[in-house]
Structure formats: structure tokens, C-alpha cells
Amino acid sequence: MAGRLPPTQFPRRFIKRTEVEKLTTLSTSEIYRRIAAGTFPAQVTLGPKSVAWIEAEVVAWCDSLAAQREVA
Secondary structure (H helix, E strand, C coil), rough: CCCCCHHHHHHEECCCCCCCHHHHHHCCHHHHHHHHHHCCCCEEEEECCCCEEEEHHHHHHHHHHHHHHHHC
């Protein structure tokens, strides 16, 4: 986690799908596929036609994948 604050240290910040794609390099369809499989943080509904993700959850997901690589 070099240079990153632990997820609990992030201020609560909602990020839109394009930012999630930039952070993870996953496509839109892959993000939703992984949400359906329960392997990616689910989006939060902000309004009738608006969803976002909690940044700390997405960063924690990225960090958990990196940690798995380091163990293997």
C-alpha cells in the first residue's frame, strides 16, 4: 500500500463509473459482471438515474488483488 491511505482513512467520496474504469482498467460490462458474481463492490444509487461507487471500497478491492499477487 505504498503511498496510499488505508480505506478507512479516505473521506467518503462517491465516484462515477468512468472513474471506476480508470482505477481498475475493467470495462463497464466486466464491472457489472463482477458485481453480479459478488466479487466487486456494488454501486450506490444516488437517484432514479444515477449510481456511483464508494472510492474507498474500489481502492480496497484493487489493493486486495495486489495483495493476492504478493502472496502467490
